[in-house]
Amino acid sequence: MNNQSLAQRLKYHRKSKGFSQEELSLKTNVTVRTIQRIEKAEVNPHLNTIKLLAVALDIEVNELIPLNNPKEETIKKKWLLLLHATPLLGIFIPLCNVLLPLFIWIHKREDNPIYDKHGIKVINFQITALILATISFVGLLTIEKWGFILFIATVPICVAIVIFNIIYVLKKEKCYYPLSIPFLRFKPKGSIKIIAFLIGILALTNCTTKTHIEIERIDGSTVFIDSITQKINQLAKDAHVEGLMVAIFDNKQVEHQHIVGYKDFSKKLVLTDSTNIYGASLSKAVFSVIVMKLVEDDVIDLDTPLESYLPKKIYEYKPLKRWHDDYSDLKTDSLYHKITARMCLNHTTGFQNWRSKDNKLHVHSIPGEKYDYSGEGFVYLQVVLEKITGKGLEQLAQETIFNPLDMKSSAYEWKPRFERDFANSYAENGGVYNKDKDNEPRAGSTLETTFGDYIAFLTAVLNKKIISAKSYEEIFSPQFKILPLSQLVENVPAIEYKNVKLSYGLGWGYLETPYGNGFFKEGRGSGFHHYSIIFPEAGKGVLVMSNSENTGLIFKDLLQYTIANKNMPWEWFKEIPYK
Structure with a gap:
């Protein structure tokens, strides 16, 4: 099949019918991502996919692809015989x-x-x-x-x-x-x-259609795909979630994905797998793989104090960004020089989560001795790496992760091309947040991505791509036990889940279950609310991405229904079921 010819024909017929790629996707159930790749001649689509596109465009299949198989006559007679x-x-x-x-x-x-x-x-x-x-x-x-x-x-x-x-x-x-x-x-x-x-x-x-395929959950029980779809729809409706995307992994691949809701609720613009989504702290999971690639390349060591890589003190460098590389507050700090890359990735630097005008950057505890979730720790490691390599975070991410995995809609900063298809985000009361488009690249928080792209990243992680199996073992080993189980949200201590041995790895949370070890990463900010957990040994996992703050209220039900994970310490996350 001539991919270039098909690409040109599909684009011509789609535009002649006045359809956008999103509208054609809705008419065919072919994902926007697939349509984009066909129109770029990047894939050789299955004939059934071409049939779906032809029906939606009200044209014959041979108007998209000419029948030019030299064995066509023989094949034709065989089908006529059947x-x-x-x-x-x-x-x-x-x-x-x-x-x-x-x-x-x-x-x-x-x-x-x-x-x-x-x-x-x-x-x-x-x-x-x-x-x-x-x-x-x-x-x-x-x-x-x-x-x-x-x-x-x-x-x-x-x-x-x-x-x-x-x-x-x-x-x-x-x-x-x-x-x-x-x-x-x-x-x-x-x-x-x-x-x-x-x-x-x-x-x-045909009694074996896809909607009746069963998915095996982590505990060995099974659930029908159509039941999962109905459950997702019902939870989103009951919790007033504007847009929700769920992917279920099995055998280290996506087994099922479902999207419900809108990127713009007021205009009823549908959310798709190619819609830009702010990734929030999912940024940290991606950054941990970048760091381990640099460790493999002997650029950095996990346990060497970061300051020792620099020719002068970190606070002596002139800030090049608006605020995040300004370390003048550390001039009088006597502890920061002990911080290593490992401490940055497992949240034991002693830094607060984020500095502010009233809360200057400061090491609040001896590095390596206490878990305290910190985006500042990730940024500190990022700034040191940028000075060592001479490359910015965005360049490192594109070279290490995004380009190799074909994550063309991902970046650590806002790109003008994201403007044509991005999701608004919504508060608990339905109010709309202003989209933040001027963030400078920061390792712990500024990932811009799509549902489709982040699926590609988790698939690569499950299949141990980009970095070696040994490096993934390092990421997914319990680096620091979290005890007591509290992020000190509103100073309310959380229930201690001794049985899950909750810990932190390098950029990912760690817990033990009767069915294998799980590794999770959540993300929350400006109305966007995400959660992911994978079980590499079983090849299973779940990704939830949303543009609504209300999504946290249904994480527990979603996880228990889709993958039967009942070991997550939801009280620690301060996530409770909706009422």
């Missing part, structure tokens, strides 16, 4: 004389007009034969002699006609079915009523 010969199985299996050719016709009718014409004739004849067989059976019971003759003659005559047409189609690609009632009629563009009828028949005959 159309005309499969009804013979109806002698042994009731209704197969209609259902089998009907199924083939549904799937092949748009590939070539000859399949459509022959399929209609076969189906019309077989439905007629089925009616005739029913009448002859009634005649057998009610009409003496002639009823018997009609009954025993019906099947042989129908079989003879089928065999005649098998030979006829192989020789001349033509067919002739006498006395057929025209239930279906050939129309080049098809008929909406016929398609609806066929979809109904297919739904009855």
Whole structure:
């Protein structure tokens, strides 16, 4: 298949119909990401995908892709043979004389007009034969002699006609079915009523559709995909969540993903997997992989004090950014010089989460001795790395993560191209936050991404890409036990979950469950609310991304229903079910 030709044809027909990529996605259930990649000639799509696009655009398949297979004639005869010969199985299996050719016709009718014409004739004849067989059976019971003759003659005559047409189609690609009632009629563009009828028949005959696929959860129990979809929709509605995206991983790949709601609630603009989303603290999970890549490249060591890499004191450098690389407050600090990369990633630097005018940057406890969640620790490590490598965070991220994983819609800073498709964010009362578009790149907080891109990142992590398995073992090993279990939110101590051995790894939280170790990362800020947890040994995980503060109220129910994870210390996160 010529990808470039398909890309140009799809773009031409989509624009001629006045559809945006998002609108075409909604009409086809083909993701926006896939449509974008087809139009860029980056993928060789499955024929079924092309069929869906053609139906939505109201064109023939061959208007998107010309049939240029050198073995086309042979392939065509094989499909025609199947159309005309499969009804013979109806002698042994009731209704197969209609259902089998009907199924083939549904799937092949748009590939070539000859399949459509022959399929209609076969189906019309077989439905007629089925009616005739029913009448002859009634005649057998009610009409003496002639009823018997009609009954025993019906099947042989129908079989003879089928065999005649098998030979006829192989020789001349033509067919002739006498006395057929025209239930279906050939129309080049098809008929909406016929398609609806066929979809109904297919739904009855195909009992293994995707919505009835079961997903195995972490505890070995299973749940149907359609049940998960209904649960997500119901939770989002009950908790007044404006936009919600959920991906479920199994076998180290995405098994199911579902998106509900809007990127702009007032305008009813639909949220998609390519809509820009502020990642908040999901930034830290990505940064931890960047750091470990630099460790592998011997740029830095996890346990060497960061200040020792610099030719002068960190507070002696002139700030180049608005505020985050200004370390003048540390001039009188006697502890910061002990801080290592490991301490930055496992939140034991002693720094507060974020500095402010009233809360100057300061090391509040001996580095390495106390867990205290800190975005400032990540930024300190970032600034040192930028000075060592001569590269900014954005360049390091693009080179290490985003480009290799084809995360083309991700960055640690706002890009003008994000303007055309970004999500608003909403407070608990439904109020809209102003979108922050002037953040400078910061390792702990400024990730701009999409649902599709972050899925790609988690998939890479589950499959141990970008960095070595040994480096992932370092990230996912318990670096510092969290005791007591409290982030001191509003100074309310949380319940201590001794059984999960809650700890922090490098950029990720750590907990133990009866089904394996889990590694989580949450993100929250300016109305955006995200949560992810993966179980690398089992190859399972869940990603939740949202543009509503209310999402925290349904995290517990979402996790327990989708993956059966009942070991998360929700009191520690201060997340409780909605009322």
